[in-house]
Amino acid sequence: MTHSPTPDVLILGAGAAGLAAAVALSGAGASVCVLERKPFVGGRAYSYTHPALNRVIDSQHVLLGCCTNLVDLCRLSGAADHIRWYDSITFLEPSRANAPPRRSQIAAGSLPAPAHNTLSFLRAPMLSLADKSRIAMGLLEFLRGYPARDDEPFSAWLRRTRQSECAIRHFWEPIVVGTLNDTFERCSTRYAGQVFHESFLNSAAGGRFGIPAQPLSEFYGWVARLAQQQGAVLRYRTSVRSIERLPNRLWQVVAADGSGQVARHTAPNLILALPFEQTARLLATLPEGSPQRGQILPLLGHFTHAPITTIHLWLDREVTDLEHAALLDTRIQWLFNKTQIRRKQQTRRLEGTESAAEGQNPLGQSPAQNPAEGHYLELVISASHAELPQTPDEILRSAMAELASFFPEVRRATLLQSAVLKEARATFSVTPGLDRFRPKPDAPGENLYLAGDWTQSGWPSTMEGAVRSGRLAAEAVARATGNNAGFLVPGLPPAGLMKWFSVAR
């Protein structure tokens, strides 16, 4: 058993939350040590080399312009150079009788917010005029903000606002299930409303769609490097088994490294930046009567997971010129053309041009690609409860058939390689009424702090929620030492006519 030097703050977990806390506190002059059980950073936003494929893969994550804390962290660390931004989203309906799939494009135009998407929305063929008027009436509910209470299921809201079947399938579902990752019954209207208010109504900037163009652990590697440059120490392959409050008021954690060697780490401040189930596991190692165990552990029983399944395909040819799209009326909800996204972002960076029009290379050229590598597409199924019991082969077969219904060229293409990733614990669900069980970072007391997307960040299960939670935990640690530093950055201000609407409800 070894004993490490005592930093000011120990952080467990190098996901977005733990890294955000590490950057904030090391930047404020605290000595910080981060313990991470995996050999890479990023947490659930991770990438790794698939052993059978010998390729680096990840489950594509996206962010929006309204994710101001995540964007800020990326800007500080240099990761922002590796985000490819888009001002529009293409919705595709399956092709009929070999015709190309019908495209609807929602894009910000020149009208002031909240009307910036109106012209493209009115033109979108995926919705009838009647559907559009129902949607517009529904969106009006979120114009001035979103409900402060979180007890109404979104399914009840859809009924209450009399949304049509097509409006649900072609508008509410791709956006709500894509962002909140669960069924309407299991998503509260508060968070659905937040998505539409922040990304659809408040400003065009809030709805910009960002895709990390590097594998995710490389992407978060920029953030880890910033923390290290500021003096933070990161220990990988260090799996924490128990936590304990010592009589001298230090927190002690017992952790095993990759070889099974056990070490003790102590610090006056301990941040658990873990998913809720791992937090529960460690809190359960505290003595029965401890206040942290007694107060926090019962809250965690109210949280549930929702899965995401991703299908990774390498085809011998391009089957679409789109870089990403929402696929309608299928199990697959999103398509990411990862070869194109990465190649075009690389081209943009090589040319040093920020002004290139979306999706266009000003020179009309791309860096050379090795044809043997194939064209990499990723398909995403959110809230993939139905896929959990299926075999990878079943999921792959169904996904290929669905993909061919949008892009007939798939039938002529050769599948070079493939992988199916099922993430059963991808996100926690913002079930109606959950907010009252989401603890604040300093809820445990005695210099034990909580971070992670599931804590009271004001956001659903997202990277922005995680970064906010890490920054909030860092603020709580600083406050306890008499430092009132603020690490959180505000949301985007309302733009255009939205300045005249009050956000509070």
Ligand SMILES: Cc1cc2nc3c(=O)[nH]c(=O)nc-3n(C[C@H](O)[C@H](O)[C@H](O)COP(=O)(O)OP(=O)(O)OC[C@H]3O[C@@H](n4cnc5c(N)ncnc54)[C@H](O)[C@@H]3O)c2cc1C
């Ligand atoms: C497939 C998938 C797709 C997603 N898509 C999106 C998206 O498009 N946009 C978006 O914003 N969000 C998305 N999310 C959600 C997003 O990944 C999470 O909300 C966010 O990454 C959570 O960060 P976190 O730091 O709170 O927790 P985590 O990322 O879970 O980090 C916790 C860290 O703690 C470590 N750890 C756990 N136990 C221990 C222990 N005992 N000792 C030491 N270390 C430990 C873990 O290894 C991990 O690195 C997606 C998630 C998945 C899985």
